[in-house]
Amino acid sequence: MNHRGLSVGLLFTLVLGVLGADWRQPPPGEGPDTAPVHQIEGRPCIAVDDLARLLDATKFWRADVRRLVLRSGTHTVVLTADNPFVVVDERTLWLGAPVRSREGELQVPVALVDSLPSDSTLVRLTYDSRRARVVVLPTSGRVESPRWMVQGDLTRIVFPADHADEAVVVARARAHFRLRFGGIFMGELPDEAPPGSHVRAIRSIAASGGSAFECEIASGAAGYRLIQDPARRRVTLEIAGAPADGFEAFAPESPPGERRLKVVVIDPGHGGSDAGVIAGPAVEKDLTLSLAKRVGAEIAQSGVRAVLTRSDDRDLSSEERAEIANRLGADLVLAIHFDGFVDPHARGATAYCPPALVTEPERAGDAGRGADREAAAPAGAPGRVSLLPWRDVSTRHAVQSRAFAEALLSALELSGQGPTRLRERLPYDLLGVNAPGVVLECATLTAPDDRERVMQEEGLKQLAVSIADAVGAYQRNR
Amino acid sequence: MRRVFLGLLVIAVLAWLGWSWTRGRRVAPPPTSGPTDSTAVGVKALRLYFGAANGDSLVTESREILEPSGLHDRVEALVAELDRGPRGRGVAVLPAGTSVLRVFVDDAGLMTLDLSGAFRQRFRGGSSAEYLAIASLMRTIGANVPEAKTVLIICAGRPIPTLGGHLPLDRPLEISDWP
Numbered sequence: 001m002n003h004r005g006l007s008v009g010l011l012f013t014l015v016l017g018v019l020g021a022d023w024r025q026p027p028p029g030e031g032p033d034t035a036p037v038h039q040i041e042g043r044p045c046i047a048v049d050d051l052a053r054l055l056d057a058t059k060f061w062r063a064d065v066r067r068l069v070l071r072s073g074t075h076t077v078v079l080t081a082d083n084p085f086v087v088v089d090e091r092t093l094w095l096g097a098p099v100r101s102r103e104g105e106l107q108v109p110v111a112l113v114d115s116l117p118s119d120s121t122l123v124r125l126t127y128d129s130r131r132a133r134v135v136v137l138p139t140s141g142r143v144e145s146p147r148w149m150v151q152g153d154l155t156r157i158v159f160p161a162d163h164a165d166e167a168v169v170v171a172r173a174r175a176h177f178r179l180r181f182g183g184i185f186m187g188e189l190p191d192e193a194p195p196g197s198h199v200r201a202i203r204s205i206a207a208s209g210g211s212a213f214e215c216e217i218a219s220g221a222a223g224y225r226l227i228q229d230p231a232r233r234r235v236t237l238e239i240a241g242a243p244a245d246g247f248e249a250f251a252p253e254s255p256p257g258e259r260r261l262k263v264v265v266i267d268p269g270h271g272g273s274d275a276g277v278i279a280g281p282a283v284e285k286d287l288t289l290s291l292a293k294r295v296g297a298e299i300a301q302s303g304v305r306a307v308l309t310r311s312d313d314r315d316l317s318s319e320e321r322a323e324i325a326n327r328l329g330a331d332l333v334l335a336i337h338f339d340g341f342v343d344p345h346a347r348g349a350t351a352y353c354p355p356a357l358v359t360e361p362e363r364a365g366d367a368g369r370g371a372d373r374e375a376a377a378p379a380g381a382p383g384r385v386s387l388l389p390w391r392d393v394s395t396r397h398a399v400q401s402r403a404f405a406e407a408l409l410s411a412l413e414l415s416g417q418g419p420t421r422l423r424e425r426l427p428y429d430l431l432g433v434n435a436p437g438v439v440l441e442c443a444t445l446t447a448p449d450d451r452e453r454v455m456q457e458e459g460l461k462q463l464a465v466s467i468a469d470a471v472g473a474y475q476r477n478r
Numbered sequence: 479m480r481r482v483f484l485g486l487l488v489i490a491v492l493a494w495l496g497w498s499w500t501r502g503r504r505v506a507p508p509p510t511s512g513p514t515d516s517t518a519v520g521v522k523a524l525r526l527y528f529g530a531a532n533g534d535s536l537v538t539e540s541r542e543i544l545e546p547s548g549l550h551d552r553v554e555a556l557v558a559e560l561d562r563g564p565r566g567r568g569v570a571v572l573p574a575g576t577s578v579l580r581v582f583v584d585d586a587g588l589m590t591l592d593l594s595g596a597f598r599q600r601f602r603g604g605s606s607a608e609y610l611a612i613a614s615l616m617r618t619i620g621a622n623v624p625e626a627k628t629v630l631i632i633c634a635g636r637p638i639p640t641l642g643g644h645l646p647l648d649r650p651l652e653i654s655d656w657p
Contacts, residue, residue: 269643270643274643276604276643277603277604284604337604337605337644338604339533339603339604339605339606339607340602340603340604340606340607341529341533341603341604341606341607341610342529342569342570342571342602342603342607343529343531343532343533343569345531345532345533346531346532346533346534346606347532347533350605350606352605352644391646391648421534423609425609425645426645426646427605427644427645427646428639428640428643428644428645428646429643429644431646439605439644441604441605441606444533444604444606445604446603
């Protein structure tokens with residue numbers, strides 16, 4: 001073959017290789033990253049097919065010696081039926097119990113997963129005894145059993161965490177104060193609070209791609225502080241009994257108990273000549289309408305009447321939107337938007353809720369309606385009449401609005417649709433709205449990842465489910 | 479003997495050349511221009527606020543400009559520097575081409591700030607872009623114009639209800655509300 005022929009051949013091979021390669025990334029959340037663990041003769045074992053799947057290994061079976069070889073990259077694991085020894089990269093390990101064959105499949109003692117090589121070419125597995133599963137450790141690592149202690153007027157909970165810098169507070173209300181970690185939780189939680197603790201209880205809650213905890217904070221606690229210490233791989237949550245520098249206040253709360261929701265008004269932002277943010281194929285006015293319809297359908301399933309301010313593509317002024325909500329006597333208003341920013345690094349969701357412009361005694365003096373009365377000062381407290389422009393009427397519902405915003409952001413964070421941020425500022429869409437309300441920027445269209453997610457059917461569906469969950473949490477108010 | 483003499487002569491010449499060279503380096507040439515005379519033109523340090531790249535918050539930057547002569551020049555210079563954008567980290571969040579048309583501060587500290595039409599016409603983005611554009615303006619005015627307590631933003635001589643449909647601008651904004 002001459003040089004020209006060789007060059008053409010190489011080019012042809014290269015093109016075929018490129019065309020044949022699968023460049024697609026698996027969609028988020030589809031990765032099968034755990035496997036069940038079964039008890040075989042009193043020992044926890046994992047089925048070898050699951051092990052191969054988690055390790056992305058290829059299997060080679062030799063029936064004559066009943067030996068199975070798993071190959072993943074440069075690593076090999078040699079398993080022999082009814083033999084407690086395995087060979088991992090030429091190292092022989094004793095598993096404490098033999099590999100058993102059950103229903104035509106080898107069952108491997110989970111002791112193996114802790115003995116696998118820990119380098120970047122092989123996924124890290126760990127045995128989660130609490131959930132009875134073998135888990136692929138995410139890059140954020142793990143979170144271990146916290147230490148809970150009381151020092152004077154300070155309650156301290158220390159979480160050992162591989163990536164302490166990823167810890168974040170996602171809900172600030174005393175009744176459901178929530179912390180989120182990037183790593184998965186691999187420990188135990190204390191059953192009881194130590195005497196004098198400002199934290200009454202702590203429990204693990206579901207979170208997408210990490211772990212989360214919900215704390216019940218005593219009403220006497222004044223503030224909290226989250227200290228991330230990546231060098232020592234730990235996160236400390238401190239709860240103080242008295243106001244102190246560096247401590248943040250908890251979210252204002254109304255008394256616990258169910259909130260009756262009859263009508264929820266969902267306001268799809270923009271519309272008609274106002275397209276909102278346009279980023280590539282994503283047009284905000286279309287996405288808000290599509291999402292609002294889905295949210296309405298989700299909420300209606302719980303027996304609450306959901307009404308949209310617009311159900312087609314048309315112009316609607318802020319006064320018209322407010323009038324629809326007020327005429328219906330809305331118990332809750334959610335204005336749906338999508339964000340945009342000059343830099344593509346900005347991503348995530350933002351909630352805007354009205355700030356409290358009047359003091360509690362002033363609030364008590366107002367002839368408040370409905371849900372807002374529960375946030376008012378105790379009956380009989382000295383009050384005085386104050387005038388509030390109708391434009392600012394939503395500020396009378398500031399406590400309820402903040403609670404709804406916290407519920408929304410918490411639901412989004414826990415389902416992996418963050419990062420989230422809360423801004424207490426009267427939004428334009430809530431001018432003249434006499435109900436608790438929030439403007440939610442559900443994602444940032446100028447961020448490529450966010451845009452790709454919400455442009456997919458599944459992404460919008462997930463958003464709608466999270467928002468409906470938040471409405472349910474707000475309604476339960478526990 | 480003659481060889482020794484010649485050797486010493488060569489060493490002496492080399493030593494003289496070396497001394498002359500190092501002396502020449504030590505003696506600085508006479509200055510052709512002196513440092514800037516700070517008394518001739520006043521220089522004013524400004525504190526400017528730009529958007530953080532992640533859209534969460536503001537980042538601050540110090541900059542020096544020739545001292546403006548009055549309130550209008552001072553605010554005009556601030557807005558012009560915000561429009562030029564950051565020299566360090568951060569991003570410009572004021573709509574491109576925004577400039578000051580008129581500015582007035584009353585005795586109660588209410589600043590009426592009339593911005594050019596570009597402020598509204600060239601705004602792009604969602605609520606974060608809008609929030610940070612206003613926050614950048616408010617924080618920068620708060621840091622550099624202490625006599626202003628509240629700011630009413632108008633555009634091309636007319637009141638505007640909002641910049642991008644997310645935050646109301648129909649009323650004066652308290653500078654202290656934008657920490």
